[in-house]
């Protein structure tokens with residue numbers, strides 16, 4: 001312990017010690033929920049009487065800063081927020097008590113191990129780093145100046161970006177849309193989150209693929225949504241099982257990742273796609289198509305999106321730039337004809353990174369190169 005009492009000071013040693021611990025609580029030296037040094041240890045370390053330490057702890061206890069627990073020593077009080085301006089709250093307790101659940105322990109472990117041991121995390125479906133269009137981005141930023149506005153943009157996201165996405169999804173995914181039916185999000189992950197938060201309520205039942213993109217699960221559980229699972233085989237889910245689930249649980253929405261499903265890599269068979277859309281309109285079950293991967297085919301084959309087959313407007317389409325340009329851009333979108341106005345959704349779109357760069361990527365040849373040309377070239 002570096003701190004020592006000032007024996008020449010007028011202030012009593014127990015007061016100095018109490019102040020030192022109080023400051024340590026405020027600056028995080030003594031975090032909430034962690035045991036404080038024992039009376040005996042402090043007395044020895046500081047070369048003071050044990051009664052001096054007892055007096056310091058008495059004072060801190062009477063101020064509500066610490067608690068003494070019989071048998072398990074002394075700890076910083078668990079909820080000290082608001083006692084004085086200086087003190088730090090017990091953030092861990094807030095996190096534990098909050099409604100958003102952490103990722104599953106296995107997911108947390110995979111992430112940790114992947115970083116520590118430089119492993120490839122296949123769960124995140126991330127592009128290989130050498131596929132990130134670094135040179136293109138460098139060229140674009142060097143050759144163009146920023147023309148965007150830095151103020152609050154349209155609540156659905158920048159109009160030029162939405163117009164660009166409208167053109168892109170028409171050309172590459174055969175989806176007819178309009179900038180007014182597009183909402184820009186911070187990746188597909190946030191899009192999924194918004195759909196769950198804004199369009200579902202606690203207790204609603206949803207159908208999910210099993211296995212499915214495992215990060216989704218905390219989103220559903222945290223919102224009190226009941227997930228029911230549809231097994232994925234080589235052709236995707238079985239539409240008859242959706243009807244069975246709906247009869248039993250009144251499914252409010254079905255979440256599908258029909259193209260190159262994460263983690264199985266399967267393509268939902270065309271027959272199943274048609275059947276699901278029929279069930280969706282017959283039973284009034286909206287489909288959320290989570291489609292980050294349909295443009296990642298190694299062979300360049302065109303994959304039909306569910307949204308392009310949706311004539312009744314039952315499909316909310318989610319995608320992003322993560323798997324075709326770079327995940328760090330955090331650009332995603334939701335397309336849906338029946339999307340309520342942003343005011344009804346009560347959401348503010350998170351600021352997206354330099355839109356000019358993103359639009360340039362889309363508008364330039366690089367976008368296409370990174371979809372097909374580059375991938376094909378790398379195939380053995």
Ligand SMILES: Cc1ncc(COP(=O)(O)O)c(C=O)c1O
Pocket residue numbers: 123124125126186187188189190213257262290292319320321322327331332
């Ligand atoms: C099926 C699926 N949906 C959504 C996401 C989230 O992607 P984004 O980076 O756009 O948030 C992923 C990421 O791995 C994914 O595999």
